[in-house]
Amino acid sequence: MxxxxxxxxxxxxxxxxxxxxxxxxxxxxxxxxxxxxxxxxAQGSSTSGAATAAMVLGVLGALGGWFLLGLPCLAAIVLGHQGMSATRDGMRGGHPMAVTGLVLGYLFVVPWSMVFPLGGVGAVLNAFGR
Structure with missing residues (x-):
């Protein structure tokens, strides 16, 4: 040497x-x-912004989704699906956050989608005096 x-x-x-x-x-x-x-x-793998937003909106919808008409939960579902497709190949991080956003979104949208129409039916029936 x-x-x-x-x-x-x-x-x-x-x-x-x-x-x-x-x-x-x-x-x-x-x-x-x-x-x-x-x-x-050194550049590491980046986290999907849609996955992060899905988790944040899912938590926001879980905490106050009833007062916000379930809109954060609907946005969490849409962004969660986008985050899942963005992290599918493993090049970007955030897959668990996308799953969390989807679970929280669906968990609070399904009951809201049942209660909201029933409230509308009750208002219509009340308007006709039944």
């Missing part, structure tokens, strides 16, 4: 020489004595 001294010792991070192996790939930036690119961050 041979060692090569860096050309500019002021720019290097380390006080020891950088090893050079014939046929080896070049060292990553920052370890070869060259300038380090600041602000470079």
């Amino acid at each position: 041979t060692y090569e001294l860096p050309h500019d010792l002021e720019r290097t991070r380390y006080a020891y020489p950088v090893p050079v192996v014939p046929g080896a790939p070049p060292a990553p930036p920052g370890l070869d004595g060259g300038p380090v690119i600041s602000g470079a961050v």
Whole structure:
């Protein structure tokens, strides 16, 4: 193994020489004595915005959906299905959040969809004096 001294010792991070192996790939930036690119961050998998919104609206609908006519729950269902399709391939995160939004949305929309029409029927019957 041979060692090569860096050309500019002021720019290097380390006080020891950088090893050079014939046929080896070049060292990553920052370890070869060259300038380090600041602000470079490895990109991870992003979370689906639709899945996040589905969970937030599902929780909001569970806490106050009766007062908001079930609209957050309906939005949670729509966004939950969009989030499920966006996270299906595994390239984006948020699948559990999409499922949570769907479950909470359906859990509170189904009873609301039964109560709301019955209230309308009761109002119509009351209007006719029956």
